[in-house]
Amino acid sequence: MVSSSGPLSRRGILRAGMAATGAAALGSWSGRASAAPVTIRYATGGGIGPNEIETIVFLDYLKQNVLPNYGKAYTLDMTFTRGTPEAATLLASGQADLGTLSSAVFATVMAKNAIPEGITIISDNYQDGYSGYATNSYFVLEDSPIKTIADLKGKKIGINAFGSAVDLVLRVVLKKNGLDPRRDVQIVEIAFPNIGPAIREKRIDCGCLVIPFLPSEVAKGGLRSVFTSGDAFGPASVIFQVGRNNFIKENEAAVRAYLADFVAGQAWFYDPANRTKAIELIADFTKSPKAVLESYFATSRDYYRDPNGCVPASSVQKPIDAMVEEKLIDKRVDAAKYINLGLLPKPCAL
Numbered sequence: 221m222v223s224s225s226g227p228l229s230r231r232g233i234l235r236a237g238m239a240a241t242g243a244a245a246l247g248s249w250s251g252r253a254s255a256a257p258v259t260i261r262y263a264t265g266g267g268i269g270p271n272e273i274e275t276i277v278f279l280d281y282l283k284q285n286v287l288p289n290y291g292k293a294y295t296l297d298m299t300f301t302r303g304t305p306e307a308a309t310l311l312a313s314g315q316a317d318l319g320t321l322s323s324a325v326f327a328t329v330m331a332k333n334a335i336p337e338g339i340t341i342i343s344d345n346y347q348d349g350y351s352g353y354a355t356n357s358y359f360v361l362e363d364s365p366i367k368t369i370a371d372l373k374g375k376k377i378g379i380n381a382f383g384s385a386v387d388l389v390l391r392v393v394l395k396k397n398g399l400d401p402r403r404d405v406q407i408v409e410i411a412f413p414n415i416g417p418a419i420r421e422k423r424i425d426c427g428c429l430v431i432p433f434l435p436s437e438v439a440k441g442g443l444r445s446v447f448t449s450g451d452a453f454g455p456a457s458v459i460f461q462v463g464r465n466n467f468i469k470e471n472e473a474a475v476r477a478y479l480a481d482f483v484a485g486q487a488w489f490y491d492p493a494n495r496t497k498a499i500e501l502i503a504d505f506t507k508s509p510k511a512v513l514e515s516y517f518a519t520s521r522d523y524y525r526d527p528n529g530c531v532p533a534s535s536v537q538k539p540i541d542a543m544v545e546e547k548l549i550d551k552r553v554d555a556a557k558y559i560n561l562g563l564l565p566k567p568c569a570l
Contacts, residue, residue, distance in 0.1 A: 257291060257292060257294050257474070258294045258471050259294070259297055260294050260297070260318055260474060260478055261297045261317045261318070263299050263306070263307035263310040263319035264298060264299065264320050266304060266384065267320075267412065267459075268505070270513075271346075271431045271523075273346070273486055274345070274461070275300070275505075276489065276502055277482055277485030277486055278296050281497075281501055282488065282501075286485055286488045287484060288480075290481055293474050293477030293478075294471075294474040296478070302380065302411060303384045304321045304325040304381070305325055305383040306381070307320055307321055308329050311339060311464055314464075316464075317463060317464055317467040318342070318467070318475070319463075320459050320461055321459065321460065322388070322458060323385060323388070323540055324383060325383055326339075326536070326540075326555075326558075327540040327543055328383065328543075330553045330558065331553055338558070339462045340462060340558055340560045341558055341560070342461050342463050342479065342560055342564075343461040343479055343563075343564060344457065344460055344525065344526045344529050344531035345459040345461055345525070346458060347455060347526070348449045348455070350524035353522065353523055354431060354434070354520075354521050354522055354523050355448045355449050356385075356389070356428055356430045356449040357428070357429055357445040358393075359426065359429050359437070359444060360425060361422070361443060362444045364425065366425060366426060368397075369393060369446065370399070372394070372405055373405065374404070375405055375406070375425035376405070376407075376426075377406070377426045377427065378410040378415045378418055378424040379410070379427070380409065380411060380412045382409060385539070387407070389449045389451075390407065391546065392452040392453065393447055393451050393452050410424065410427065413433060416429060416436070416437035416443075419443065432508050435515060436509070436512050439515070452542065453538045453539055455535060455538075457536045460531050460536065461482075475563055476563050483565055483566070484565075486525065489517075490527070495518075498517070499513050499517065502517065529564045530569075531561070533559055537554075537556070540555060
């Protein structure tokens with residue numbers, strides 16, 4: 221069976237689109253107090269907080285009470301996309317300056333030169349399969365006859381978007397187990413919030429659940445995990461923040477200020493002193509039950525997030541190498557050449 225959409229391509233992208241504190245950044249802006257703040261257009265990768273933590277770091281409460289640079293050095297215009305392929309489209313067409321990309325989309329963009337000016341990885345978002353922390357998982361109904369990956373042959377599997385991180389994991393795991401993603405299964409696109417209901421209503425046989433939907437669906441019962449992202453390539457950087465090279469060059473101070481606030485905002489959410497307010501904000505934004513959020517957010521049942529926004533090149537490289545091995549891209553992309561962690565407020569010891 222064949223998916224209804226092909227892999228991400230340069231032509232498709234271009235056509236479709238045409239403490240961790242801000243002290244250092246504040247200092248860099250002290251001589252520009254009268255300058256108008258730079259508007260940063262940000263494209264999310266299809267998730268919402270706490271999955272993509274930048275979506276909660278820049279909630280109004282934090283803008284007003286936690287983030288020292290917001291409204292001074294920069295402002296943020298955030299576009300919520302369906303997935304990282306759409307974020308790549310917005311970056312390629314010049315409709316976004318920064319954004320969240322998956323390793324799969326990043327590698328495809330770079331291999332195909334889909335963004336001629338180039339992009340650079342500037343910060344972590346979360347790392348999946350990290351020992352002792354949560355991992356994205358592919359679920360079936362508890363009473364499903366699907367017990368192993370081989371049992372998925374002939375079944376319908378739901379992901380958020382073709383070319384996304386979860387799509388890559390699925391294709392790699394299927395191939396490792398002797399299944400052809402194009403012929404042996406049917407892969408369909410379903411928005412993350414709807415994957416759990418789609419499994420329960422038997423519209424799909426298997427689907428990928430990510431935070432914040434994973435703990436909510438697991439709490440309801442009746443589902444069983446068949447495999448996880450870790451089964452594809454172990455611990456890896458699933459999504460991270462990138463910027464268009466020209467924008468970074470022309471607005472480096474604003475990007476530094478943004479990243480300083482991102483790190484400070486993440487630290488605020490992880491501070492136990494702020495937990496009650498943090499859970500309240502996330503529950504209101506995501507419409508997730510507070511009890512469910514309390515059960516996992518900022519604990520070992522959540523994703524691993526580097527406190528300083530650091531992202532190891534090796535953790536980005538693993539999924540890229542898997543793509544080359546599985547012939548999903550035709551040449552290797554050296555992730556280390558496209559990472560600049562020097563824009564973060566603290567040095568990264570990786």
